[in-house]
Amino acid sequence: MTSVEGTRERTDAPSSDRETVARRLLDSSETLSYDPAREVDWETPLDTDYHGTSPEWSTLYGTAYWAEMTAEQQRELTRQEAASVASTGIWFEMILQQMVLRDFYAKDPTDPAFQWALTEIADECRHSIMFARGAAKLRAPAYRPRRAVVELGRAFKTVAGGEAAYAAILVAEEVLDVMQRDWMRDERVVPFVRTVNNIHVVEESRHMKFAREETRERMRGVGRVRRQGIALVVSIAAYFIVTSMVSREVYANAGLDTRRAVREARANEHHKSMLRSSCAGLMEFLDSAGLLTAAATRVYKRANLI
Incomplete structure (x- = not known):
């Protein structure tokens, strides 16, 4: 892992390309x-005739259990899953905000990248509130990652910086982006959730652009040993983010047998295939940045991202 301070000398004097990207993102944000x-639409009561996600993205879609469920149970499950993904998004966005703020601490405020970083943090604050209100409207509890994962996240946000921070940010945002692009176009999904997804997709596209540029910039000149370590840290972060997206508690809250649901979800080849296809572009980028090492690849395979 790389400390933020270790990258300060290189990033305090941004390249012209980096400035151009940051200015363009600021203009787009305006x-x-x-x-x-x-x-x-926060006022209209929840219409339970709609799903919370595209059914095909449910962790149980394509399983024997899914086939046995009533249409009402299927819709309730996808609504609980949507709320769980939103809650996980809030958890990671809080990590993201702290890493970005720490990265730009005491740097040049006239730098467009500095101003974009604050803009991104402001976006993430609004997104987190939006996700929280959305989960509440879906009649879901506050889903949280397991305690061990929360503590690992606490450690990661404290020590990760530079390449590891921005690459991890990119992984989390890219995986969610593909899902939400499907959900926002799907008329089976409750309308207010489609609006939430559309807002997030539009604004996160700028965040992903910045994360890609920062990752590329900071990986230049990184040695082999350090590259191997960064790649492994990013893959481990990705594993815990992706495996925390849907809490096992959603099954009980949807009225299902939790043990059976968890068992079938873990063996669900359809859902694994959806995850892998959603990450094809991301893996190409990580490979081009030298972050798809043999060790990292094994972790991504365990997370069903490759």
Whole structure:
């Protein structure tokens, strides 16, 4: 892992390309940003005739258990799963905000990248509130990762910086992006959730662009040993993020047998295939950045991302 301080000398004087990207992102943010408090229909009561996600993205879709469930149970499950993904998103966005803020601490505020970093943090604050309100409207409890994962996240946000921080940010955002692009277009998904997904997709596209640029910039000149360590740390972070997206508690809250549901979800080849296809572009980028090492690849396979 790389300390933020270790990258300061290289990033305090941004390249012209980096400045151009940051300025373009700032301009885009001024032109196309949303206020979820106004854009999302928070007042209309939840219509339980809709799903919370595209059914094909449910962890049980394609299993024997899914075939036995009533249409009402299937919809309730996808609504609980959507709320769990939102809650996991809040957890990681809080990690992201702290890493970005720490990265730009005491740096040049006239740098467009500095100003973009604050813009991104402001976006993430709005997104977290939007996700929290969305989960509540879906009639879901506060889903959280397991305690061990929460503590690992606490450690990661404290020590990770530079390449590891931005690559991990990219992994989390890219996986969620593909899911939400499907959900926001799916008329089977409850309308307010589609709006939430649309807002997140539009604004996160800028965040992913910045994370890619920062990762590329900071990986230049990184030695082999350090590269191997960074790649492994990022893959481990990705594993815990992806495996925490859907809490096992969603099954009980949807009225299902938790043990059977967890067992069938873990063996669900359809869902594994959906995850792998969603990460194809991400893995190409990590490979091009030298972050898809043999050790990291084994971790991504365990997370069903390859």
